[in-house]
Structure formats: structure tokens, C-alpha cells
Amino acid sequence: MTAAAGPDRASGAAARRDRRGRGGLWLKRFLPRTLFGRSLLIIVTPVILAQAVATWIFYDRHWDTVTNRLAFAVAGDIATVIAQLEHDPSEEGRNWALATTARTTDLIVTLEPGKILPDERPVLRGLLQRTLGKAMDERVARPFAINAEVAHEWYEIRVQMADGVLSVMSPERRLFTPTSYIFILWMVGSAIVLFAVAILFMRNQIRPIKRLAAAADSLGKGRDVTNFKMEGATEVRQAASAFLLMRERIQRQITQRTEMLAGVSHDLRTPLTRMKLALDMLGAMAEGCEAEIEELMTDVAEMEAMIEGYLAFARGEGTEAVQPTDLSRLLNEAAAGARRQGTEVSLSLDGPITLPLRPNAMRRCIDNLLVNAGRHAGSAWVRAAQRGGTVEIVIDDDGPGIPAAMREDVFKPFFRIDRSRNLDTGGSGLGLTIARDVARGHGGDITLDDSPYGGLRALVRLPL
Structure with missing residues (x-):
């Protein structure tokens, strides 16, 4: 049993590694391929996460405290008006309650005798209407309807009463504060400024790396690298310094090889010339050895051609x-x-x-x-x-x-x-x-x- 569990555990670990490997490859397909893109992602991602957390906390606290309090305050005022109307249902008492409400609050209250609200309650759209609806359920506890399209920046709240419908017009400022818009504009504006600064900064940091890459590419293609200077961050300058030293070593090596082969050319041509002359003289004096002498002359000519060809290439590579x-x-x-x-x-x-x-x-x-x-x-x-x-x-x-x-x-x-x-x-x-x-x-x-x-x-x- 133990022996069987060992291979199962090993195969399970291998399967998990394989899944992690596939997940990593899947993620890499969506990551930027350039250093500029990846550096910008490293800078921007924490900022976006921080702003997202700050936005969530702000909205949570904002709606829990400010918006709820505003909505419950309006619902409380409506409940107070209803209580006054029910306490003194006479016409004089009703007029006093409506006049007092108009004088002490921002609400415009009218009573429509004999009116009845529809049985079907309208759907509350938006977070603000749902918050106000919750407050009306808790404070008023009567059938109601909310209409946000009756007038610009006004909300109409209609409440069913025993002898009619109470219509309450509330200005939007009593239910909503513009701090949310201000906060969003501030967050978006600061993000745009941050992105612009990050892009400018990263471009300036990436530019020396691109120049170093272009210089290395030109050197690899055998082209002259001119007007290249060290610039950028310390690490980039170190890489540029190493590149310049490498270029000098390569050029020095080519020069030394060319000079060495030029010396070899001078040293080998003299004995080859003597060998050719000796073979010519030997051919004139020796009889019956023409074939052997011809083979030796062919070998000497081949050696001379080999040396000339390689030296010609080395000279061209070093100076052209x-x-x-x-x-x-x-x-x-x-x-x-x-x-x-x-x-x-x-x-x-x-x-x-x-x-x-x-x-x-x-x-x-x-x-x-x-x-x-x-x-x-x-x-x-x-x-x-x-x-x-x-x-x-x-x-x-x-x-x-x-x-x-x-x-x-x-x-x-x-x-x-x-x-x-x-x-x-x-x-x-x-x-x-x-x-x-x-x-x-x-x-x-x-x-x-x-x-x-x-x-x-x-x-x-x-x-x-």
C-alpha cells in the first residue's frame, strides 16, 4: 500500500507542476513583451490597486454614512409631516403643517385628496433610489412611489395616506452630495498625471538601453559604431562600458590577427619562392623525375594559393x-x-x-x-x-x-x-x-x- 502511494503522490505533484506551468504560459501571453511595457506595468499596477482599494473604501463609507443619513433625514421629515397631518386632520391643522414644513425644510409638500397609488410598486432604479426606498420603508412604513424624472434635480416622493396621496418634492441636494463626482475626477486626474510622468520617465530610462541594443546589433553586423556614449542609469552605464571594452578587444584582436598574418605572409613567401626556384632548377637537371617534381610544384602552388586567399580575406576584414x-x-x-x-x-x-x-x-x-x-x-x-x-x-x-x-x-x-x-x-x-x-x-x-x-x-x- 505504501509503495503504491509513492508513485501516486509523485504523479499528483507532477500534474500540479504541469498545471502551474500551463498557467504561467497562459499569463505570459498577456504580459507586455517590451521592457518599457513591463516597467510601466510594475509602476502602474500598484497604483491602480491602491486607487481601487481607496475608491471602494470611500464609496463604502460614503454611502453608509453620508447618503444613508441624507436619505433617512428626508424620510424622517416626511414621517414628521404625516404624523402632524394625522394628529390634526382638520383643514386648519393641515394648512399649518404644510406651511410649517415649507418654512422649516426644503421640501415642497402637497396633499392630493382622493388619489390612490397604483397597487404595483414601481421598480427603484439606481443606488440612490434604493437607499431612499429603504429609508422610506423603515421611517414611513406606507406605500410610496419615487419619481426622479418629474423635474431636473428634483425627486418626487408620493406616499399613500388614508384620505389621499401626499406628494413631496425634494431637491436632489438633500439626497445626494457631489463629493463622489469630485472624488472620481480627482482619482482619474491624478492617475492621468501619474501615467504621463511614468511614461516620460520610463522613456528616458529605456532610450539608453535601446541605443545600446542598436550599437550591439550594428557591431554584430560588422558595421561601424560611431557617436555612441554612455548614458542613463548606473547599471546601463556599466553595460555600455562593458560593450565599449568588448568592441575595443574585438577590434584589437582583428588588428593583431591581420598583422600576424601579414608577417606570416612575408615569412612564408620567401621559402616558397626558394622552393619554386629550386624545383625549376631541379627539373632542368634531373631526368626521369619529372612526375615527382610536377607533384611537388603543384603542392607548392596550392600552399601559396591557400596562404594568399586567407591573407587576402584577413586584410579585407581588418581594413575594409x-x-x-x-x-x-x-x-x-x-x-x-x-x-x-x-x-x-x-x-x-x-x-x-x-x-x-x-x-x-x-x-x-x-x-x-x-x-x-x-x-x-x-x-x-x-x-x-x-x-x-x-x-x-x-x-x-x-x-x-x-x-x-x-x-x-x-x-x-x-x-x-x-x-x-x-x-x-x-x-x-x-x-x-x-x-x-x-x-x-x-x-x-x-x-x-x-x-x-x-x-x-x-x-x-x-x-x-
Whole structure:
């Protein structure tokens, strides 16, 4: 029995956690998504609750004390008039009672002899009429009717008596006090002022955060971040200071890598040049080793091309500035270069597209993708279009493609697909790596997929 209760208790706890999780997700759908909205909600919600409590307490005390007292006072005056009329039913006594009431109260009282009220009691509408009705039931205890539409700011109270109907006209001020209107106007006015101050204050606090986010977004897209300064609250200034330090470290790292690779270029070109000269001289002197010497010369040329390609990319990344670039023109130039190398390229553009780019780096990215397509396929199809805030460049080919399990590995430096499987990527192993680095340096990315033409599809996404 105990062993069975354990799993039941665990399943019950899990069910309760699941219900709480669903409840939290349901609540989050209605919460503001922006920091401004959530901060304003944090400020406004306690104020609204406080005002709601204050309003409830005010109305409760107001109607319990002021309105009830006013209504019972009017009902008491009516009960007094009725008592006087019944005490002396003569015409002289009736006239004295009515004159005394008119002189000492604000009520206008008339007696309608022979009149009878309808048997059906009219419905009392509104809180004020119901309160007055309650007072009439307790103080007068006679059939009555209340009419609030007989005159502006006047209430008519008709009471059934033995010899007729007593009509009492009471001014509204004897039953109602305008403090409720004043209180409501004060509450609404103060809430509006508070909301306006909160909105202005929160906008000023959110503005530095938005500027920091825009600066980080620009830096992530490889664009220059100029005229950015620290401002706002202490925490925001700390975040801005950390961002500026991060930007300096990134720029210093890029500069150091560029300078290091420039030094590597100088150091490696000299021995490569000597090796080429030595191979040329050896080819002239040695006989029967032409094939081996040709292979060594091919390896040296490949090493030189690899170094030149990566150094050219590093130099461009470190020094080239972002500028508005006509992508249509850039793609036309890249397609023309691929055609000169023997690749059949079909280009389709959805109108002119201009966006901030490093033109030389982006041309190198497209060139590398087209070279990769041309190396393994005879034809390539290039299409560019704008999709909302993103530009998509699609490069399809009809080659053998790349297995899905290796599509991320080919972006690693110097990675080559197994030659024995007849899927050698060729080249230096840096083409796709450089292409993705360029795309990500612009805030975008490159992904690989199956092409409808049977080969590989390279999709380049760039933010506008």
C-alpha cells in the first residue's frame, strides 16, 4: 500500500507542476513583451490597486454614512409631516403643517385628496433610489412611489395616506452630495498625471538601453559604431562600458590577427619562392623525375594559393569599411567571373537591392560559393530577393551535393570530404570557411541544403 502511494503522490505533484506551468504560459501571453511595457506595468499596477482599494473604501463609507443619513433625514421629515397631518386632520391643522414644513425644510409638500397609488410598486432604479426606498420603508412604513424624472434635480416622493396621496418634492441636494463626482475626477486626474510622468520617465530610462541594443546589433553586423556614449542609469552605464571594452578587444584582436598574418605572409613567401626556384632548377637537371617534381610544384602552388586567399580575406576584414552596396551589381560581376572560369551561371534578381556591406569581402564570399559550385557541377543558378528585413541569396548547382551529416563540417577550416568516396571538395579547404565568416561578419549566415536541381543549395541570409 505504501509503495503504491509513492508513485501516486509523485504523479499528483507532477500534474500540479504541469498545471502551474500551463498557467504561467497562459499569463505570459498577456504580459507586455517590451521592457518599457513591463516597467510601466510594475509602476502602474500598484497604483491602480491602491486607487481601487481607496475608491471602494470611500464609496463604502460614503454611502453608509453620508447618503444613508441624507436619505433617512428626508424620510424622517416626511414621517414628521404625516404624523402632524394625522394628529390634526382638520383643514386648519393641515394648512399649518404644510406651511410649517415649507418654512422649516426644503421640501415642497402637497396633499392630493382622493388619489390612490397604483397597487404595483414601481421598480427603484439606481443606488440612490434604493437607499431612499429603504429609508422610506423603515421611517414611513406606507406605500410610496419615487419619481426622479418629474423635474431636473428634483425627486418626487408620493406616499399613500388614508384620505389621499401626499406628494413631496425634494431637491436632489438633500439626497445626494457631489463629493463622489469630485472624488472620481480627482482619482482619474491624478492617475492621468501619474501615467504621463511614468511614461516620460520610463522613456528616458529605456532610450539608453535601446541605443545600446542598436550599437550591439550594428557591431554584430560588422558595421561601424560611431557617436555612441554612455548614458542613463548606473547599471546601463556599466553595460555600455562593458560593450565599449568588448568592441575595443574585438577590434584589437582583428588588428593583431591581420598583422600576424601579414608577417606570416612575408615569412612564408620567401621559402616558397626558394622552393619554386629550386624545383625549376631541379627539373632542368634531373631526368626521369619529372612526375615527382610536377607533384611537388603543384603542392607548392596550392600552399601559396591557400596562404594568399586567407591573407587576402584577413586584410579585407581588418581594413575594409562598410558602405551602401548595390548587391545586384556585385552578383552580376561574380557571375561574369564564374562564367569566365567555365561555369554556366543563370542569374535571377528581384529588382535592385542595396544594403550596407563590405563589398570586397562579400564578393569574395559569393566567388567562393560559385567556385565551389563550379568545381563539382557544370551549372549554377543564382537568385537574390528581399524577404522582409532580410536579403536571401540562393546558389543552386547540379553536382553530387554534400551528405547532410557533413554540411556543417565543410565549414571547418581545412576540412575535406573523403577522397575515396569521390566527394573531394578540392581547393585549400578554406573557401566555405571564409564565405561563412564573411556572412556572419555582416550579421548573417550561410546554410546548406539539397538543391531542386539535384546538387547542393547554399543559402546566404543578410540583414538589411
